[in-house]
Amino acid sequence: AQSVTQLGSHVSVSEGALVLLRCNYSSSVPPYLFWYVQYPNQGLQLLLKYTSAATLVKGINGFEAEFKKSETSFHLTKPSAHMSDAAEYFCAVSVATGFQKLVFGTGTRLLVSP
Amino acid sequence: DAMVIQNPRYQVTQFGKPVTLSCSQTLNHNVMYWYQQKSSQAPKLLFHYYDKDFNNEADTPDNFQSRRPNTSFCFLDIRSPGLGDAAMYLCATSRDKGGLYEQYFGPGTRLTVT
Numbered sequence: 001a002q003s004v005t006q007l008g009s010h011v012s013v014s015e016g017a018l019v020l021l022r023c024n025y026s027s028s029v030p031p032y033l034f035w036y037v038q039y040p041n042q043g044l045q046l047l048l049k050y051t052s053a054a055t056l057v058k059g060i061n062g063f064e065a066e067f068k069k070s071e072t073s074f075h076l077t078k079p080s081a082h083m084s085d086a087a088e089y090f091c092a093v094s095v096a097t098g099f100q101k102l103v104f105g106t107g108t109r110l111l112v113s114p
Numbered sequence: 115d116a117m118v119i120q121n122p123r124y125q126v127t128q129f130g131k132p133v134t135l136s137c138s139q140t141l142n143h144n145v146m147y148w149y150q151q152k153s154s155q156a157p158k159l160l161f162h163y164y165d166k167d168f169n170n171e172a173d174t175p176d177n178f179q180s181r182r183p184n185t186s187f188c189f190l191d192i193r194s195p196g197l198g199d200a201a202m203y204l205c206a207t208s209r210d211k212g213g214l215y216e217q218y219f220g221p222g223t224r225l226t227v228t
Contacts, residue, residue: 032214043118043204043219044157051214090156099145099164100215104156 002027002093006105014113019078021108023091033074034092086112118220120205126226127195135190135223137205146188149204157204200227
């Protein structure tokens with residue numbers, strides 16, 4: 001079975017500071033990994049995904065994540081936070097075989113102050 | 115633009131009064147999902163259709179049912195809504211793309227039960 005742990009239900013940064021949102025996964029088989037962003041009263045938008053092609057994955061809005069198998073991690077980073085980055089972020093895992101269902105983490109709310 | 119559409123965006127229903135939420139897609143994806151997301155929680159998968167095959171999650175209450183009359187449309191029926199069913203309901207779609215079932219989400223329907 002797969003699972004995801006997101007450390008920190010809330011993360012606060014200042015505008016222009018580094019954003020680091022943590023995600024650790026557990027999977028008995030090679031995983032696919034995803035980061036989604038959700039703005040208030042909106043659906044989920046895919047930021048980026050890891051599908052084993054490259055360990056450093058670049059996504060939309062300047063975000064990137066690095067897959068580290070030895071650490072079972074897939075942390076999300078952005079060099080410089082913008083006010084518009086304030087949202088809820090979900091890490092998710094699925095298996096890389098057959099039909100996949102997503103298993104979501106509990107989410108991290110990113111707060112950006114001026 | 116190809117997309118996932120949910121109507122209505124906001125729905126108010128009375129305790130015990132049946133309600134139907136609608137999802138349509140122009141992506142021509144063969145898989146459609148319904149998720150329930152309560153405040154400050156991760157989305158929880160209720161069920162999915164793989165083509166015409168309905169797949170219920172083991173812990174989805176009997177109060178929740180779904181219909182998929184054709185590839186483009188999928189409905190979520192709540193037979194007797196309780197106060198605990200107030201949530202955001204998210205529809206998503208996917209298809210097999212090189213072994214990856216990447217999910218595309220609609221904007222959601224926020225259900226209020228009075």
